[in-house]
Amino acid sequence: MAMTKYGAELTEKIVILIEDGLFTVSQICEAANISCLVFYSWMDTKEEFRQETEPAMVYRRTELMMLQALLEEKRKTQKEEKYNNRNNLKIVSDLIRLHFVYC
Template sequence: MAKYSEKLAGKIITLIEDNNYTISEVCKILSISRKSFYEWKNFKPEFARQLDEAMDRRDEKLMMGARKALQRKIEGYTLTEKKTTYIPDKDDPSQLIVKNVVVKEKEYAPDTRSIKLILKRYDEKMDKKEETNVQPKQLTFVANNEKTAESLRILRDRLQNGT
């Protein structure tokens, strides 16, 4: 059984916060048993507090990433891909020179399923607020281009007509 130390606890906290490791993975990485980990958690209040805070910080980072990803799916985005081809230099074959660079941009349109999900969740939230007589705020989407604006108008009309 591994012996508890502040240094080992710090490593555990860092692994939990900075990565998406499970408790089993953390124990395996640090060569401690799950039994020891849970004994420390149950009998070392400071360790338990630090562990909870680390998990909260990790979860908040994950939620921020999820929000950003969802926002990209709702708004659409452009992906730029750059491919560089090199060839050996004629004067010095040990050196490489750029033969050509190809840059591709691909547009990804807003994802209607994601938009429908957000609108449905918003409607459910507003229904709950209406039940408690709280005045709802209006949901607004800002389109970056005319194509996106037209897609949102079509989606809004379909949702209002129930189709």
């Protein structure tokens, strides 16, 4: 793979891909036409690159944690609804049985 030269335009593209949150670092590097080794090397050696990408990484982690919390809450709600539906079905079933016993 021919490496792309470092620059502000490339950094902006990488930041956008990071903030999008849908891509792994490996996928971001592939889209930017750089290796992961280059990406991490730039993080270590290029202050301006790190200053641009670190806030994007923090934003991405925050967004992913919020999505994870929402997903966990949704799963909890679905479990509770499933439990409530089972209880409601049991109550209805018991009422029907009682109806036929006493009618």
